[in-house]
Amino acid sequence: MKPSIDLILGTALWAWTVSKEQAFQLLDKFYEAGYRWIDAATNYPINKNANDFRASEGILCEWIKANGVQDLKVLMKIGSINNLYTPENNLTPSFIQIIYNEYLHLFGEQLAEVMVHWDNRAEADAIRASLLALDRIRQEGVKIGLSGIKHPAIYHELNSSFGFDWDIQLKHNLVYSDYDRYSAFHGQARFLAYGINAGGLKFPSATYRKDSSTAVRNVPTEKYQDLVHEVATILTDYNAHSSLEALTRFNECSMVYTYYSPDIKGILVGPSKTAQLQSTLTFFEQLQAGQHEELYNRLAALSSNG
Numbered sequence: 001m002k003p004s005i006d007l008i009l010g011t012a013l014w015a016w017t018v019s020k021e022q023a024f025q026l027l028d029k030f031y032e033a034g035y036r037w038i039d040a041a042t043n044y045p046i047n048k049n050a051n052d053f054r055a056s057e058g059i060l061c062e063w064i065k066a067n068g069v070q071d072l073k074v075l076m077k078i079g080s081i082n083n084l085y086t087p088e089n090n091l092t093p094s095f096i097q098i099i100y101n102e103y104l105h106l107f108g109e110q111l112a113e114v115m116v117h118w119d120n121r122a123e124a125d126a127i128r129a130s131l132l133a134l135d136r137i138r139q140e141g142v143k144i145g146l147s148g149i150k151h152p153a154i155y156h157e158l159n160s161s162f163g164f165d166w167d168i169q170l171k172h173n174l175v176y177s178d179y180d181r182y183s184a185f186h187g188q189a190r191f192l193a194y195g196i197n198a199g200g201l202k203f204p205s206a207t208y209r210k211d212s213s214t215a216v217r218n219v220p221t222e223k224y225q226d227l228v229h230e231v232a233t234i235l236t237d238y239n240a241h242s243s244l245e246a247l248t249r250f251n252e253c254s255m256v257y258t259y260y261s262p263d264i265k266g267i268l269v270g271p272s273k274t275a276q277l278q279s280t281l282t283f284f285e286q287l288q289a290g291q292h293e294e295l296y297n298r299l300a301a302l303s304s305n306g
């Protein structure tokens, strides 16, 4: 039996392909269904439009205020200083403290987790200074995590004197995975998987809209055409031999693959429409009921990550 896995609503496309009205509807549905974890980041949406810097979190704040909600769990990724898709960030202790104070002001007790967002540094002393600042935040009852860390082994080594129980966000899907890079942290369910659809891949039966996730993020869908076909073939055979309701979406295969992958603690989902969110929620319930492990085995054999 799998340990329970969190479902976390992503906000990377809000104020980009997802309008404020759509985001409000997604939040309504997600919240009504009983889920509470929301993933955010200072630099969302990363659409290279400086005017939109922090626009995604702005929508979240507006929705919280409009609905008087007090029990969300906001996971905020910090460090970025623009939304231009550059690696520039600031993880100095003073900036960490300033941005933490800002989010505490915006979210209060709903600020449940703060994550380092992208760190290419290889200097242990600079990383230790960041960890000291994060340790002070942890002492206030906020969980601390990591995302987009180029040298995880340095964090792992320094952690012997801090003892953080990190959550780690990692890209993990049928075409690519960062799991091996975090080998120092394997063996415990601490990974929150993002990009599970490889940025929005679909089966050939579905068309990519002009404002699809793959279009705005320049995902090379042709490059993954063969893999998508192979997944579709596996699924057709699986459906034919299964007594369960037939699966129809690439997203369902992505969720199966992620759900059963080792050390997964949570799945970040990024639906752009309420219908997508509804199908995701329905399917997540099926996964929790223990269905589709056999499909995972077949997908894992196909994936180079498996």
Ligand SMILES: NC(=O)c1ccc[n+]([C@@H]2O[C@H](COP(=O)([O-])OP(=O)(O)OC[C@H]3O[C@@H](n4cnc5c(N)ncnc54)[C@H](OP(=O)(O)O)[C@@H]3O)[C@@H](O)[C@H]2O)c1
Residues within 6 Å of the ligand: 009, 010, 011, 012, 013, 017, 039, 040, 147, 148, 169, 170, 193, 194, 195, 196, 197, 198, 199, 200, 201, 209, 211, 212, 213, 214, 249, 251, 268, 269, 270, 271, 272, 275, 276, 277, 279, 280
């Ligand atoms: N830590 C990091 O560095 C990092 C990086 C990336 C993302 N994230 C987080 O993870 C979240 C999800 O990541 P992602 O957007 O890259 O995920 P993704 O699942 O790879 O792509 C999302 C896209 O997949 C399609 N999709 C999702 N659910 C679907 C469904 N039920 N049926 C059909 N299509 C579906 C939609 O495409 P269309 O809109 O084209 O229909 C959606 O926009 C983000 O919002 C963000 O919070 C974190």
